[in-house]
Amino acid sequence: MRSCCVTDVGQKRTTNQDFVFASDTPVGPLPNLLIVADGMGGHQAGDMASRYAAEVIVSHIKRSRERNPIRVLRSAIETANERVLEKAAEDEELSGMGTTVVAATVVENYLYVANVGDSRLYLIRDHIRQITRDHSLVGEMVRAGELSPEQARNHPNKNIITRAVGAGQKLEIDFFDEDLRKGDILLLCSDGLSNMVEDEEIEKIIKSGRELPKIAMDLIERANRNGGKDNIAVVLAQPLTGEVEQC
Template structure:
């Protein structure tokens, strides 16, 4: 199993509030770990929130003896969310900060995923399948039948999320377990990619044989080609 990841400021933002983490080797009891986080809360706070949350999750997992990946991810997510909230309460500059997070672990042919917010995980094999579900106002409107999915990409409130790490309430992440096909690729990304590049184009790029670094660079370049409205973070894992 191999992976590559990169984060890019994009063309419209002055700072990068996204953070990524990837390890093809064991992290605590897990055989590997991949994370994308998209921070919020102002120039300094959003950048800090995403980095801090990833560090908290990784450190929690490294010290844990819990072997069930879903149970471990859940405990790590809730712990990190509480710690981000505590940190925000101590510092006026960081007040209200938070972050999305999507994390993945591959054990054999099984993929385990945790997410909170609107950063996404896709599996690409013969097609592209979005595994995570956005915790966003637009996604709620779509699920309630109040908005057509095709119009959601351009909705003026598409960036409003309904769950995040660091919120006052206890974190409510979602978790998924999927059996992977042979030669699948996994994509974790922030909304700076998924809001700019259509799923079909993402599938075509990720499906190409060859160097993962080239795949990641091309995805980022396409997001910037379409406007680069936000920070762009991409992690691709080849199983």
């Protein structure tokens, strides 16, 4: 796998509450690992939540003896939830902190994804396709037919999420798996990208044929050019030819 990751504070924020992680090499039993976390909370709490949750996830996976990728991701994210809650309880300034998490691994020709919150994973093949489901107020309204995707993009409550790591003892995690094909590109991102850049525009930039790090910077630049109202997190990955069979 080839991958790259980058975050940017954006045009309106003074602190960066997004955190990214990408490893092309094994992390515990997983052959690779990709993570985007978008923190929330006052003072430095959001920054702490995203970084701490991701660090706990990576550390937990490194020690895991489980072989099933979904179980590995589930256990790691549940542990991160417990640890974030504990840290928030220890420090009044961190009270109420939480974070989204989208984590993924590619095992042979299969993609495994875990998601909490509204950070996204896209699969770019013939077209761009969002694999994850947004755990947000407007996301639920779109799925219920109460809003169109276009209305959701400009809704005043679009930043309200309905699930987060650190939000409570009971954590619901969504899991997805997908067959991969040669040439597929994966994009993990925070809403600082997806709220600022239309899916079609993201697809066009990714299909430019440039190297992944240049594509990542092009996505950041476009989000900032379109307003940069939030921190921006981007992880891009492309399985190598030998890892994915041609269909």
